Amino acid sequence: MIRSIIKILIGISVLLSFTAFLQVQTFKEIKLKSLDDIVVGAQQTHLYLPLLKGKKVAVVANNTSFINNTHLVDSLLNSGINIIKVFCPEHGFRSNEDAGKKIRNTKDPVSGLRIISLYGKKHKPTRKDLRKTDIVIFDIQDVGVRFYTYISTMTYVMEACAERNIPMIILDRPNPNGFYVDGPLLDEKFRSFVGLHPVPIVYGMTIGEYAIMVNNEGWLKNNIKCDLKVIKLSNYDHNKLYQLPVTPSPNLPNMFSVYLYPSLALFEGTIISVGRGTDQPFQVIGHPDYLIGSYLFKPGSRSGATCPKYCDIECYGVNLREYTIDYTKNLNQINLQWLIDMYEYLSDKEEFFNNYFNLLVGNSELIEQIKQGKNQQEIRLTWQEDLDQYKKIRKKYLLYPDFE
Numbered sequence: 001m002i003r004s005i006i007k008i009l010i011g012i013s014v015l016l017s018f019t020a021f022l023q024v025q026t027f028k029e030i031k032l033k034s035l036d037d038i039v040v041g042a043q044q045t046h047l048y049l050p051l052l053k054g055k056k057v058a059v060v061a062n063n064t065s066f067i068n069n070t071h072l073v074d075s076l077l078n079s080g081i082n083i084i085k086v087f088c089p090e091h092g093f094r095s096n097e098d099a100g101k102k103i104r105n106t107k108d109p110v111s112g113l114r115i116i117s118l119y120g121k122k123h124k125p126t127r128k129d130l131r132k133t134d135i136v137i138f139d140i141q142d143v144g145v146r147f148y149t150y151i152s153t154m155t156y157v158m159e160a161c162a163e164r165n166i167p168m169i170i171l172d173r174p175n176p177n178g179f180y181v182d183g184p185l186l187d188e189k190f191r192s193f194v195g196l197h198p199v200p201i202v203y204g205m206t207i208g209e210y211a212i213m214v215n216n217e218g219w220l221k222n223n224i225k226c227d228l229k230v231i232k233l234s235n236y237d238h239n240k241l242y243q244l245p246v247t248p249s250p251n252l253p254n255m256f257s258v259y260l261y262p263s264l265a266l267f268e269g270t271i272i273s274v275g276r277g278t279d280q281p282f283q284v285i286g287h288p289d290y291l292i293g294s295y296l297f298k299p300g301s302r303s304g305a306t307c308p309k310y311c312d313i314e315c316y317g318v319n320l321r322e323y324t325i326d327y328t329k330n331l332n333q334i335n336l337q338w339l340i341d342m343y344e345y346l347s348d349k350e351e352f353f354n355n356y357f358n359l360l361v362g363n364s365e366l367i368e369q370i371k372q373g374k375n376q377q378e379i380r381l382t383w384q385e386d387l388d389q390y391k392k393i394r395k396k397y398l399l400y401p402d403f404e
Contacts, residue, residue, distance in 0.1 A: 038242065041171035041208070041231035042067045042139050045079070048169055048231050052081045055134040058125075060087040060118075060157055063094050064141035064173075064246050072139050072171075073111055083113060084132065089140060089153040090119040091249050119149070123193060124156035127164065136161055137169045141248045142207040144177035145262050146186065147194035147360050148248075154207065155196055155214055158226040167227040172208030172399070174233060174242035176258050179403050180204060180332040181394065183262070185386040186362035195362050200383070200390055201334060202262050204238065206399070213397040230399065237401035250304025256321045257282035263335040264320070269357025271350060272342055273299060273315050277308025285338060286317020287346060293317040336376045343370055 041048075042065065057076070059065075065072040071094070076083055086093060092103050093115050103117040116129055130136075138157060140150050154170070161168045183201025197219050203210065208230035213219075215226050247253050252261060257280075264274050264282045275284040277299030286293050293316030299308040318338075323331070343352050358364050369379045395402070 037235045038174060038240065039234035040173050041233060042072055042075075042173075044231055044234065045075075048137070048171070048229075049079055049081070051169065051229070052076070052135060052137065054082075056082055056084045056132055058085050058087065058130065058133045058136045059083055060089070060136065060138040060140065060153070061093065062088055062091060062140055064244075064248055065139040066246060071110075072137075073108070073113065076137075077111060083111075085114045085116060085129070087116050087118050087125060087129075087157065090149045092117075118153050118156065123153065125160040130160060130164055130166060133166055135167050135169065137171065139171040139173070140207070141173050141244060141246070142175060142210075143248050143252065143258055143261060144175035144202060144204065145265065146183070146197075146199055146201050146203060146362065147265060148261075149193055151207065151210055152193050152196050154211060155220070158211060158215065158228065159220045159224070162220055162224040162226040165227070167229065170208050170211050170228065170230045172206050172230055172233050174236055174240070175204070175206045175238075176242050176244060176255070177202055177262060178204055178206060178238050179241070181387060181391060182333045182383075184361060184363050184366065184383045185390060187364075190359055190362050190364070192359050194359055198390075200387060201362070203390075203394070204403075205394060205397070206233065206236075208232065209397050209399050212399075213393065216397065217393065232399055238398075238403040239401070251276055251281040253279075253281065254283075256280075259331050260320055260323070263331070263338065266334075266339055266357070266360055267342075269354055269360045270339075270342070270352055271346065271354075273297075273309045273317070275299070276305040277302060277311060280319070280321065281305065283321045284317055284319050285342065286315035287342070288313050288315055289346060290316045290342070292345070295319040333380075336370075336379060340370055340376060 059073055061072055067075045073083060073086060086108065088103060093108060103119045105117050106115045108115050136157060138154060142148065142150050158168060181200055181202055181204040185198050185200050186195045197214065211228060212230060215228050220226065243255060244258065252258050261282050264285060267274050267285055272285050272287050275281045275297060278284065278297050284295060284297055286297060288310060295317050296314060297317065298312065298314045299310050300312055301307065346352060353367050357367055366379065
């Protein structure tokens with residue numbers, strides 16, 4: 001009886017905490033500029049087509065690699081560029097496969113080109129894959145979060161090119177979460193495909209800036225250097241919001257999900273659902289036993305989430321879309337309170353965290369801090385010294401005006 005009363009009181013406390021977060025914007029206000037005049041690297045064909053003429057070209061691309069309404073590969077072929085093969089990352093080339101699903105080598109039904117997967121049996125192009133390749137061009141939309149795997153794919157392609165003296169061109173694109181830096185730095189012990197480098201969860205750089213940092217900081221294997229060229233964005237800076245023209249992956253369908261992703265993806269290492277298998281992935285969180293939740297959703301099998309957590313089971317939780325509606329007071333730090341509150345309510349139900357959590361976070365400290373009952377501010381203070389050091393490194397490689 002006493003245990004039930006305690007649970008109810010905890011539930012009320014957690015619910016009030018969530019309600020307060022939804023009603024009051026706790027993050028500092030930041031002023032963000034218009035995005036209408038941004039020109040992405042891929043659109044500036046005059047800067048890179050001359051470098052591709054007469055060359056045997058390999059392209060690293062996916063469904064985000066568009067020049068206006070034309071896919072980059074189709075545009076290059078129409079311009080007479082000799083593309084000999086295409087590499088694709090997680091989620092596939094023109095399609096949107098499930099997160100974590102191994103992608104097989106295939107043939108593009110549109111162009112007939114050979115598609116080599118870098119998210120199947122291997123993450124890095126082999127010597128055979130790059131045979132007869134004169135130059136590699138990379139164009140993929142990133143979202144600015146360490147465990148979003150496109151930067152890992154880019155790193156391994158850079159490394160393969162460096163080992164074979166093949167130049168690489170990156171067509172830069174804006175970072176929709178590029179207006180802040182936050183989170184713990186990756187501990188080398190937790191290096192994996194969802195975290196290769198000693199950077200925070202939100203690293204505040206475009207994919208082009210990030211590539212230059214990886215190259216110049218010696219983060220490629222054996223400190224080798226890639227012959228790298230970045231086709232810069234025009235009229236971009238880190239104070240600009242960017243409305244993605246296409247979805248970067250199947251479970252980030254809109255800007256609500258993109259802005260919430262740095263915080264909510266941590267729940268992938270827990271028993272909590274982030275709404276995969278619903279029409280609001282990475283916009284809701286819940287669990288079948290979170291009975292005080294004010295929002296009810298039921299994950300189901302669908303394209304991009306064929307076997308979601310708690311498939312066909314009702315989950316009680318919270319809808320966080322309202323939290324991102326005011327774009328002039330946008331999220332500019334990772335929110336740990338949702339994680340802390342969910343743990344406090346559900347921690348005695350079953351094992352809350354799984355082995356994936358530490359890989360996402362990049363250390364083993366956060367899980368212990370939460371179990372010890374530390375609050376969000378106490379935890380954030382433990383990141384500060386490393387963040388300050390990282391910002392000094394980051395600043396050296398910025399191509400665009402910064403938010404600081």
